[in-house]
Amino acid sequence: MxxxxxxxxxxxxxxxxxxxxxxxxxxxxxxxxxxxxxxxxxxxxxxxxxxxxxxxxxxxxxxxxxxxxxxxxxxxxxxxxxxxxxxGEAGTIRIGFFTGSMGMDLPRLIRTFRRQYARVRLSLVEMTPKQQWTALLEGKIDVGFTRRLEPEFRSELRAITLHQDPIVAILPKNHPAAPGPVDLRDLADENFVLSSRDVSPAVFDKVIELCSEAGFSPRIASISSVWSSVALMVQAGEGISLLPLNEQQFRTRDLAFCPLKAKNAFVEFVMAWSPRRDNPLTRSFRQLALAHHRDVAVRG
Amino acid sequence: MxxxxxxxxxxxxxxxxxxxxxxxxxxxxxxxxxxxxxxxxxxxxxxxxxxxxxxxxxxxxxxxxxxxxxxxxxxxxxxxxxxxxxxGEAGTIRIGFFTGSMGMDLPRLIRTFRRQYARVRLSLVEMTPKQQWTALLEGKIDVGFTRRLEPEFRSELRAITLHQDPIVAILPKNHPAAPGPVDLRDLADENFVLSSRDVSPAVFDKVIELCSEAGFSPRIASISSVWSSVALMVQAGEGISLLPLNEQQFRTRDLAFCPLKAKNAFVEFVMAWSPRRDNPLTRSFRQLALAHHRDVAVRG
DNA sequence: AAAAACCGATAGGCTAAGCCTATGGAATTA
DNA sequence: TAATTCCATAGGCTTAGCCTATCGGTTTTT
Structure with missing residues (x-):
């Protein structure tokens, strides 16, 4: 037929x-x-x-x-x-995000965009920052809210920094260094519970860098990929952790989140895309995201 | 494409x-x-x-x-x-009906059929008995609940009688002949409000026949096509009427519905179809309708 | 580094699908 | 009865769609 x-x-x-x-x-x-x-x-x-x-x-x-x-x-x-x-009048924008993106008021951005572009569907895909880079290359997502790009992706992808996310120390409530600000040198002898480099090389490498500037290389007790198990470990006394502030979804009563004294204790929160696959629709989404974030930044 | x-x-x-x-x-x-x-x-x-x-x-x-x-x-x-x-497992059956069909418990038949043949849609089309005959010929409906066929349609259409509908006299409440039974000869000098022959030749012709058997030909004051205006006319004293009992949708307080003494004061209520356009689905509908009507007849 | 493998685009030829004109049978209309 | 209108069918033509073969490009293998 x-x-x-x-x-x-x-x-x-x-x-x-x-x-x-x-x-x-x-x-x-x-x-x-x-x-x-x-x-x-x-x-x-x-x-x-x-x-x-x-x-x-x-x-x-x-x-x-x-x-x-x-x-x-x-x-x-x-x-x-x-x-x-x-x-570019309709379509679907596939957005990559990870736990930390939620702290950055991504939900409000989504709502704003929905109102302005009613014919456009948004599809949200949760991925680790690292997964997003390859997903962008492969065209599985159109835009990613992720961490700073590894050098190998810099030629193929574009990224714009939306926010500097402070790294904080996560300590048991009764730890002597709490509530900070903490000098990393005081933590040199601790065991560390870190998040996997596979999840976010930017965060992992920054933690190593900070420790190395403080004159030690962290003794890694355990590596985990999800925030909840990191929290569990620290609560259990398995060790302490260093993580970006916005990746904490909820504050736990038994943990202390302590700022660091180091002035470069930040990781970037970026919006990334593939210029090769650019199209009018995602371009206007990026524009709105940028404006939206400036707005949020000014308010905060 | x-x-x-x-x-x-x-x-x-x-x-x-x-x-x-x-x-x-x-x-x-x-x-x-x-x-x-x-x-x-x-x-x-x-x-x-x-x-x-x-x-x-x-x-x-x-x-x-x-x-x-x-x-x-x-x-x-x-x-x-x-x-x-x-x-014959699915489809639409288009059913012709007229006001009088409702008195014959058509709604209950519809419900019964719906339960048994869930995949079959029923489409109900209101038409006068006469319109139904040509609609059947033209294939605009699959089955008609109508009056006895005119001779010219007998070769092309089949019909089966479901019910004999008694013809009653419709008189003002205070008419001397009420509440009957009425001998038509007593009404010879009345004015008559009849329903149009275009609507139902069977009814019209039967009325003429009954009067002629009673020895007069009715003086027609007015002809109308809908029941409500007939009722209005009789109430207004414009004349009296003779109509099948089941075509009365609601009994009005100010009117008397009087049986006739004549023993052949009936018109047939029939189910009609076109054998040339027969198909399994409408066949099973007819079967069910027949059984259903027997059931109703036995109960009544 | 060369060879092999695989990708999609393109060229040229073949065949069959889809269209045309013409005709025929049936029913209606003049 | 002749003329008209309907749809089906036959036979021929044209072209759309398919085939094989090849090319340039890239990745994988050797």
């Missing part, structure tokens, strides 16, 4: 006549006859009742007509949708 | 490769290339990003893919629906 069959079929149904439809479609009547015979043969049921002088639908034909109209309308719609997306 | 384009398109989208799709569809890779180039040209937007080694969708392509899948599914569905209707 092809759309041609449906076009012919609906034309005949509309006109109530094969030859009438042929005139309307600017083809010979025999073409209509042949195509509809094929269609009926494929379906295995008569769609028309042919009696000389008058042509009407069978019950099966009436049922098929409803569907045929719907399909033809959908076909037009499909082309229209593709064109609108091509022009 | 043809369905072929959509089949090729979704295959490529699924396989992530032109040649892969070609293998799956058992055609040459060049055929895929050509057809998709045509499709993209018609839409006016690229649907795929071709880079050697990897082929992915553009944003427009992703949007189009959703629609394409829907359309292909609809096409399968359309064929399926037509086949089911052809086999």
């Amino acid at each position: 092809e759309l041609r069959h449906l076009r012919y079929f609906t034309a005949v149904a509309d006109q109530g006549s094969f030859s009438g439809a042929a005139r309307r479609l600017h083809v010979a009547q025999s073409a209509i006859s042949e195509q509809l015979a094929n269609l009926e043969h494929e379906i295995g049921a008569a769609l028309f009742e042919r009696s000389a002088r008058k042509t009407g639908l069978t019950p099966a034909g009436r049922a098929f007509l409803e569907e045929a109209r719907r399909i033809l309308a959908s076909a037009d719609h499909a082309i229209d949708v593709a064109q609108r997306v091509h022009r | 043809e369905l072929r384009h959509l089949r090729y398109f979704t295959a490529v989208a699924d396989q992530g490769s032109f040649s892969g799709a070609a293998r799956r569809l058992h055609v040459a890779q060049s055929a895929i290339s050509e057809q998709l180039a045509n499709l993209e040209h018609e839409i006016g937007a690229a649907l795929f990003e071709r880079s050697a080694r990897k082929t992915g969708l553009t944003p427009a392509g992703r949007a189009f893919l959703e629609e394409a899948r829907r359309i292909l599914a609809s096409a399968d569905h359309a064929i399926d629906v037509a086949q089911r209707v052809h086999r």
